[in-house]
Amino acid sequence: MQRNLLLGVEAIGQAAIDAGISGVYAYPGTPSTEITEYIQNNRLARERNIHREWSANEKTALEAALGMSYAGKRTMACMKHVGLNVAADVFMNMAITGINGGLVVAVADDPSQHSSQNEQDSRFYGKFAMIPVFEPSNQQEAYDMTYEAFAFSEKAGLPVMMRIPTRLAHSRSGVVQKMVQTENPLKMPENLMQFMLLPVYGRKYYQNLLDKQDWLAELSEESAYNQYFEGKEKSLGIVCCGITYNYLMENYPNGNCPYPVVKIAHYPVPQKLLQKLENECDELLVVEEGYPLVEELLTDFFGKGTKVSGRLDGTLPRRGELNPDHLAKALGRELEEPLQIPDTLVGRPPSLCAGCGHQDTYEALNEVIAEVGNGRVFSDIGCYTLGALPPYNTINTCVDMGASITMAKGAADAGLSPVFAVIGDSTFTHSGITGLLDCVVEKSNVNILIVDNETVAMTGGQDSSAKGRIEKICEGVGVAPEHIRLFVPLKKNHDEIVKIIREEIAYNGVSVIIGRRECVQRIAKMKRLHKKEAAKNGQ
Amino acid sequence: MKTDIILAGVGGQGILSIAASLGAAALNENYYLKQAETHGMSQRGGAVVSHLRIADHPIYSDLIPTGQADLILSVEPMESLRYLPYLSPQGSLVTNTAGFVNISNYPDLENTFDELSKKINIIRIDADQIAKETGNPKASNMVMLGAASPFIAIHEEIIIKGIETIFKAKGEKIVEMNVEAFKAGRAFSLNKC
Numbered sequence: 001m002q003r004n005l006l007l008g009v010e011a012i013g014q015a016a017i018d019a020g021i022s023g024v025y026a027y028p029g030t031p032s033t034e035i036t037e038y039i040q041n042n043r044l045a046r047e048r049n050i051h052r053e054w055s056a057n058e059k060t061a062l063e064a065a066l067g068m069s070y071a072g073k074r075t076m077a078c079m080k081h082v083g084l085n086v087a088a089d090v091f092m093n094m095a096i097t098g099i100n101g102g103l104v105v106a107v108a109d110d111p112s113q114h115s116s117q118n119e120q121d122s123r124f125y126g127k128f129a130m131i132p133v134f135e136p137s138n139q140q141e142a143y144d145m146t147y148e149a150f151a152f153s154e155k156a157g158l159p160v161m162m163r164i165p166t167r168l169a170h171s172r173s174g175v176v177q178k179m180v181q182t183e184n185p186l187k188m189p190e191n192l193m194q195f196m197l198l199p200v201y202g203r204k205y206y207q208n209l210l211d212k213q214d215w216l217a218e219l220s221e222e223s224a225y226n227q228y229f230e231g232k233e234k235s236l237g238i239v240c241c242g243i244t245y246n247y248l249m250e251n252y253p254n255g256n257c258p259y260p261v262v263k264i265a266h267y268p269v270p271q272k273l274l275q276k277l278e279n280e281c282d283e284l285l286v287v288e289e290g291y292p293l294v295e296e297l298l299t300d301f302f303g304k305g306t307k308v309s310g311r312l313d314g315t316l317p318r319r320g321e322l323n324p325d326h327l328a329k330a331l332g333r334e335l336e337e338p339l340q341i342p343d344t345l346v347g348r349p350p351s352l353c354a355g356c357g358h359q360d361t362y363e364a365l366n367e368v369i370a371e372v373g374n375g376r377v378f379s380d381i382g383c384y385t386l387g388a389l390p391p392y393n394t395i396n397t398c399v400d401m402g403a404s405i406t407m408a409k410g411a412a413d414a415g416l417s418p419v420f421a422v423i424g425d426s427t428f429t430h431s432g433i434t435g436l437l438d439c440v441v442e443k444s445n446v447n448i449l450i451v452d453n454e455t456v457a458m459t460g461g462q463d464s465s466a467k468g469r470i471e472k473i474c475e476g477v478g479v480a481p482e483h484i485r486l487f488v489p490l491k492k493n494h495d496e497i498v499k500i501i502r503e504e505i506a507y508n509g510v511s512v513i514i515g516r517r518e519c520v521q522r523i524a525k526m527k528r529l530h531k532k533e534a535a536k537n538g539q
Numbered sequence: 540m541k542t543d544i545i546l547a548g549v550g551g552q553g554i555l556s557i558a559a560s561l562g563a564a565a566l567n568e569n570y571y572l573k574q575a576e577t578h579g580m581s582q583r584g585g586a587v588v589s590h591l592r593i594a595d596h597p598i599y600s601d602l603i604p605t606g607q608a609d610l611i612l613s614v615e616p617m618e619s620l621r622y623l624p625y626l627s628p629q630g631s632l633v634t635n636t637a638g639f640v641n642i643s644n645y646p647d648l649e650n651t652f653d654e655l656s657k658k659i660n661i662i663r664i665d666a667d668q669i670a671k672e673t674g675n676p677k678a679s680n681m682v683m684l685g686a687a688s689p690f691i692a693i694h695e696e697i698i699i700k701g702i703e704t705i706f707k708a709k710g711e712k713i714v715e716m717n718v719e720a721f722k723a724g725r726a727f728s729l730n731k732c
Contacts, residue, residue: 003566033578168601170578172574246599340623345617345621348641348642349585351585351641
C-alpha cells in the first residue's frame with residue numbers, strides 16, 4: 001500500500017477531499033491552519049472546484065458550512081480551539097437543527113499553549129452540544145476517522161467534531177488513503193423547517209437531540225476506535241483518550257502493557273467498556289490530553305467507589321500537554337537522571353521579523369506613550385502581540401480577537417484618556433468592525449491603530465479579508481473621514497507618525513490611524529510562489 | 540533498528556528540509572516514521588525543534604522520551620544545548636558552529652562545549668563555511684545532514700536518494716549541489732570519528 005507522509009492536519013484535509021466534500025470553511029489559527037491550506041493546494045480539490053477560500057472568522061465559516069450542508073453537500077469547517085468560542089452560537093444551535101449533508105467541525109486544541117491564550121478542551125463543547133466527538137490517536141486514525149465522519153454525520157443527522165491536539169496536528173507519519181468518493185448531489189432537506197429554531201420548532205428538535213443520546217452511546221460502544229486491550233495485571237486499569245495511548249505504549253515498546261487498557265477515540269464515552277474495566281481492576285488511571293473530562297466523569301463524588309487517578313489528584317500534571325515521561329512516572333517507573341541543560345543557555349523568545357512594519361509603529365507609539373503615561377494600549381491577537389515583549393513593551397492587553405477596540409472603549413467609558421487600540425487588518429475584519437460601530441455610535445474617545453500588513457501574518461501569510469477595504473469599512477461604519485489617517489510604517493516616517501498620533505489624541509472622538517506596509521514574510525512567500533508557478537509554466 | 544533525532548534551530552532556518560529528506564529516505568525504505576514539528580508563533584525568530592523518529596517497527600509516541608535520542612542535530616550552536624535532556628548518554632551531538640544571533644544576550648559557548656565534550660560525543664562543524672566552499676551557500680542544512688549521517692541508521696545512499704526526491708522539482712543542478720554539500724559534511728564527520 002502506498003503511504004504518504006502527512007501531518008495530522010493534512011491527513012484530515014486529504015480525508016475530507018476523499019470523502020467527497022464540496023467545501024471547506026475556515027479562519028486561520030494555529031494549529032488548525034494547514035487543514036485548509038492542504039485542501040487549497042490539492043489537485044483534486046482544484047479540479048472539483050471545492051469551496052476553499054478563507055472566511056472572515058470562525059462564526060461566518062461554520063454558518064456557511066451549515067448552509068452548504070442544508071443544500072445536501074458534505075462540508076467541513078476548521079478552526080483552533082478558541083475559534084470555536086467565536087463560532088459557539090451556531091455550533092450549539094446546529095446540534096439542535098441537525099444537518100442534511102454530512103458536516104464535520106475539525107477543531108485543533110493547543111495544550112501547553114504553544115500559540116494560544118489558553119488550553120481549553122473542545123471535547124467539552126462536544127459534550128455541551130451533545131454531538132459525537134472523534135479524537136484520533138495517530139495520523140492514520142485522523143485520516144480514517146475523518147473519512148468516516150461524513151457518513152456518520154449523515155447517519156446520525158448531526159454534525160461531528162474531529163478533535164486533535166497540537167502534537168498530532170503538527171506531526172507527520174505515513175498514511176494510507178482510501179477510495180475517492182463522489183460529491184453529494186444538491187438535495188434540499190426533507191423537512192423545509194428543519195433549520196427553523198423558532199421556539200415552537202426548537203423545543204421539538206431539542207427533544208429529538210435528547211432522544212438520540214442513548215443511540216449515540218450505543219454507536220460509541222460499537223465503534224472500532226474504542227478498544228479494550230486485555231491485561232493480566234488487574235491492580236490498575238488504564239483509560240487513554242486519543243493521542244495519550246501512544247504515550248502509554250511508548251513505555252511498552254513491544255506492545256506488552258501488563259494492565260488492561262480502554263482506548264477512547266469516539267465520544268460519548270463507551271460506558272460498557274469502562275464498566276468492564278472498573279469491574280476487573282482495583283484502581284483506574286485516566287490519561288487525557290486537555291482537561292480531565294473523562295476523569296471527572298469517573299471520579300466518585302462521595303468517595304465510596306473505585307479510586308480514580310489522573311490530572312485531578314496530581315498523578316499527572318494538571319496543566320500542559322502530556323508525554324511518555326509523564327506516563328512513566330505515573331506508572332512508578334524510575335527514570336535515569338538526564339543530561340542537564342548548561343547554565344549558559346538563554347531563552348530565545350519569538351520576535352518581530354527584521355524589517356517588520358510593526359516595529360516602526362511601536363517606536364512611534366512609544367514616543368507618544370512616554371508623554372501620556374503607560375498602561376493605556378489595548379491590543380489583541382496577531383504578530384503585533386509580540387509588541388508586549390522587549391524591546392517594545394508597548395501593548396498592555398491580549399485577550400481575544402477584536403478585544404483591543406472594545407476594551408479600549410470600556411476604559412474610555414470609565415474615563416481613561418487617552419486610550420489606544422492596536423489591532424491587525426485581518427483581526428479587524430474578523431472581530432473588530434462591530435466594536436468600532438459601538439465606538440462610533442457613542443462617539444467614544446478612542447485612538448484605534450490598525451496595523452495593516454495586508455495578510456494574516458502570524459499563521460503564515462494567508463489572504464486577509466481586509467485587504468483594500470479598511471478605509472471604506474471605517475467610513476461606512478461612520479468614522480469621520482478626516483479622522484481616518486494613513487501612514488507608512490518606515491523608520492524615515494517616524495516623525496510624521498508621531499505627529500499623526502499626537503493630533504488624533506487631541507481629537508475627542510473616534511480616530512482610526514492605519515499603518516500600512518505589507519508583511520516582509522508575505523512578500524517573500526509570494527515571490528517563492530511566483531517563481532514556482534513560472535517554473536511550472538516553463539516546463 | 541531505530542534512530543531518534545532531535546532537530547534544533549531557530550525559526551526560519553529551515554530545519555524542515557533536513558526532516559523532509561530523511562522522511563523521504565525512510566519512506567523509500569518502507570521504514571516507519573514520526574516527525575513532530577513546531578509551527579505558529581515560535582517560528583517568528585524563536586527556538587524551534589522537531590522530533591524525528593525512524594524505525595523498522597511501528598512507533599507509538601510522536602515525542603521522543605527523555606534520555607532516548609540517539610542524535611541532536613542542530614543548525615545553530617546554542618540551540619543544540621536546549622534539548623540536551625533528550626539525548627541518550629551514548630548519543631551524539633552534531634552542531635553547526637555558525638551562530639544565529641538575534642538576541643542581545645547571546646552567550647559565549649566555548650567553555651560549555653569543552654566541558655560537554657568530556658561527557659558526550661560532539662561534532663562541531665562550520666556548515667555555512669563548508670557550504671560556501673562547495674559552491675552552494677544555501678546548502679548549509681545538507682552539510683549538517685551529511686555531518687550527522689554517520690550517526691543515523693540509514694545507509695548513505697538511501698539518504699542521498701531522499702535528498703534527490705526532495706529537490707527533484709528544482710532541477711538537476713540543485714540536486715547535485717545539495718548532494719555535494721551532504722557528502723562534504725559527511726566527509727568532515729568521518730574524519731573526526
